[in-house]
Amino acid sequence: MSDLDDFLPRDEDNRPIGLENDTASEEARVRLGVVVGGSLSKGITVKLDSSSAVGQTIEDMAVGRYVVAQGLTKRKFFSIVTDIILDNTNPAIEQTPPDPSSPFLADIYRATVAYGRANISPMLMLEEDAKEPRPNKTIPAHFSPVFKATEEDVNQVFGEEDDDHFYIGSPLDMDGVKVNLDLDRFVERSSGVFGKSGTGKSFITRTLLAAVIAKQKASCLIFDMHSDYGWEITNERGKTWKGLTQILASNRPSLYTLDAETSRARNNTISGEFQIQYSDIEPADVEMLSSMLNLSDVQTGALYYLRRKLGKDWVAKLLDEKGSDEIDTIIDEGMLVKGTLSAIQRKFELFRRMDFLVEKSSNNVVTEIFDKLTNGTSVVLEFGKHGDNLPAYMLVANYLTRRVHQRYVEAKNKATTQKGAQPKPLMIVIEEAHKFLDPEIAKHTIFGTIARELRKYNVTLLVVDQRPSGIDDEVMSQIGTRVTALLDNEADIRAVFSGVSGASSLREVLARLDTQQQALILGHAVPMPVVIKTRDYDETLYRAVGYLNEDDQQTAYESAKSDFDEGYL
Template sequence: MNKNDPTFLGTVSAVSGASVTVKLAESLASGLAIINGHTHRVGQVGSFVRVPQGYQDLYGVVCEVGATVAPPAISPDKIDTGRWMRVELAGEAVGSRFERGLSQHPNINDTVHIVTDTDLRKIYGYGESDQVSIGTLSSSENISVRLSLDSLVTRHSAILGSTGSGKSTTVSSILRSIVKPIGKDFGAPGARIILLDIHGEYSSALSDVAKIFRVAPQPGENALHVPYWALETNELLEILVGKLTENQEIAFADKIFELKNAAIQAQNFPGIDPRSLTVDSPIPFSLHQLWYDLIDFETMTFVGPQRDKPALNAEGNADTLTPPQYEPHAMGNTGPFLNQAAKGIRRQLNLLRSRLLDKRYDFILHPGQWEPRTDGSIESDLDVLLSGWLGHEKPITILDLSGVPSPFLVRLIGSILRIIYDALFWSREKTEGGTLRPLLIVMEEAHRYLSPDSGDMALSIVQRIAKEGRKYGVGAMIISQRPAEVDETILSQCGTLIALRLSNPADRGRVKGALPDNLAGLMDLLPVLRTGEAIITGEAARLPVRCRITLPSEEHQPKSTDPKVTEAWSRRRIAEGYDRVVASWRAQSTTATVADRKIVRIPVQDQTSTGEE
């Protein structure tokens, strides 16, 4: 190889496994090289290099530069501190085909070269349809960085970075690059992406490509409803009444099974055979009726010689949650007598009634058109719900959970993921299933509900998605500012890591431990990355890369930017109304008003000229 080649960097001086020590050429004094009119930075940590091997080329990423990289056999006083690099080899290209992994290793004194745009075309295969452009190389902004969409979805991914590092903007940019790349009307019009938006950041950023569901919907948005009867019984009972003893759980489960069985006897639900019914089957039943039947049994008293005649004074009403009235029990042998078969669940039933009356839980306990009547009949079935979430004309669905009570958030996320995953799992051989039309679930602020201490509801279903989702077309994208608090099993299953700036040592350690490549030197850059800059490694990136994420346009950026303190404080105060603050607080809505101002608008017609002076 001609060493006058402008791409020439140096020669191989040592090889250890996939690590290669490179001695830089004396001619590289400026740290810059101009190749085909483009400027390339030389010897930058995170940049790519190429090692020719005759009919094939080896490719690697620079992980360390300086005297510490020099072979130990060299005397310290003879080391030229700026003339050494450590490169981690990651793949090879035979002809125009690139593959991860190595079939051979370089030899001592083999030449090492800068990777140019032509080389990157070999690596990323710009002509391949599954490549998504998300940004540019930090060391060469004329070279775009592309990820494999297939690997990004099916092998799961994680976007990790401290607050203020650009996570939300990165998520918005990647999703927009998938469904609507710059300069195109649509890139993946048939995409199915569900975004769990914890803070309500993404509605404005993705409104043109997303259908938005919110607990307290704004104009143009849809109400978020989660039918309670689609959940597994143990999860539902944990939401409704908390922890139960085994006997108490059996009392609730038996009554739920009875109500579900009565519902399928009265109505023809497709796909259900009464002989295959279980307490977890997604069959509608009325919580009002459940409460009424159980409270009636618990409070019932008896009179008569055989103690078998109910001492009922007034019937209650299930619809209004009015309990039946019985004569109070008395001491002695005259009665009325308590129901000796009562299960001791009166306290739990009082909590259930309180939940049903609490407006904050209407989105799950009173789910609109999916709320069963007392006989179990419903206006709309789960097909309408799933069609609204997964089958609409836009590629992204945003489930805005910012209005959900904080103690209830983990349970709700687990419920939503359970409904989605079970639906796609059992429909995997149908065209609507995940196998033929995959689904990507984007989980924002994952450390809040995927830590080992967060409970089992969300954690268990996401662990299942991480381990098995690939086979059924369900991919996960985990977003977190505290990777150290995310369950290790879930993070280890993420085949692609997009790591933005991370300052906490524990968080950096978790990222290093999850990396598939030996890139410890590259990961040491995490504390000094610029906002919106990321190190990407794993299945979707054919080579580990330091990338500058493409910023969306200003109107398509999420509502997560820092307040402009100086600008805001430099303006003179205007009239303020803190009654509006209290109104929004009470209404749990950012757009609530103090008074409903009704303005009557009367159209004004122009006076036509009569022609008279």
């Protein structure tokens, strides 16, 4: 024992007391390399360490992986890997590479002349004593070491799971580490879920919706085109996943359907049948379908004239095969060319195949749905057999959204002027969003309006789409949070990153995602872009949003009964 031991006491294992944490945390970190160059705008270059296992450091790297550069001033730079490069100090080695049968030469060159580089994009930085990371304004100095991110690093950025933060997946190769989405920020602005067909958009969307509804962050109006969200779905191998109305026990959404027959055949518990009276249809409801119905500008303009002349039963009158005096008068007066009128009538024949359009409906389903939404109950509208009928989907979505939005505007204005209660935030979920938000019509449709006005009237969109390049640029720039599964079309990738600073470095990341259960999340609801393996949509998730299976229900019943018997209730 030396005199120094009085000043630096040691533990039983002869380790200096007080240094355990530092040593442990250093050991837990896996060093990948050192910073050798780069810039704030174009990203940082890291020279990868040569590992003892041949090629391991390079081949273990993956674009989208989450790494931390430890600055020399103890700042941590949270970064994402955007590219991996094989480099060398002398190009001659490319002309005369070592013989693979000579491990001696290859080992030496691999550690020296030939080496790996990674480009990383710093997104956030954490000052030494700060608790919250801040947006990056500087870069790590030369030769700062770069480590694989640890669970602690991820938690520092994405926070703990709580009522406002929902676990939606794990960073790549970090199973069990939670990336939590800020739900308040997610519903605060319009959001999007993008990805090519078959990449799991519906599962991601269902997870997001389950979280928003379970945590009561917003009421959701879901236009469920392919019956993906409301009730359980079954894949081709017979595996089933429960729908939102089944797993959300305490905030169960109401399920409406356009096709009661199919819903009943699936044993869905429906709250009501959605029907539209011909007399309730306005020209603006049809206008969005103009490209699909192939209505010319003249014909589209004529719709408003016909509505004014024929009254609220204008659609029924146009579809009446017997004709009417009023229509004859319009022709006779020369206000409309007969050809135009005939073309409109011919194109309106499409409505006859939409059996949810009726002469007379017994209930006022729009009011019913609005009341539910403002009371905090979400609504899923299933399309059943109309799911493959895009005009039907667009007509209904447009029809209902226009009316619900109008009432929200009125409620919000009333709340503002009379200092009353604000309407519950509403998130409207539409699929095939590029059909609604096409650049040619986005400026004139209710969906374009909602996306542009942000949360002015407490109404936002959640757009689900596989062709984001078809969505109006101005609308895309207003999408706050973008959850993107694999996209391989260059135009779609460009569209997803429109309005995102420093996005160029993330393009490679997006194009390299797995086809299943991987997504890049960026924008308003996450502190920095992150690639995640999305969490499984399974029993664990069901329980996280309040689902009680039979055992849980029995336990809850017995607990309540016991309390009752003991006089607590």
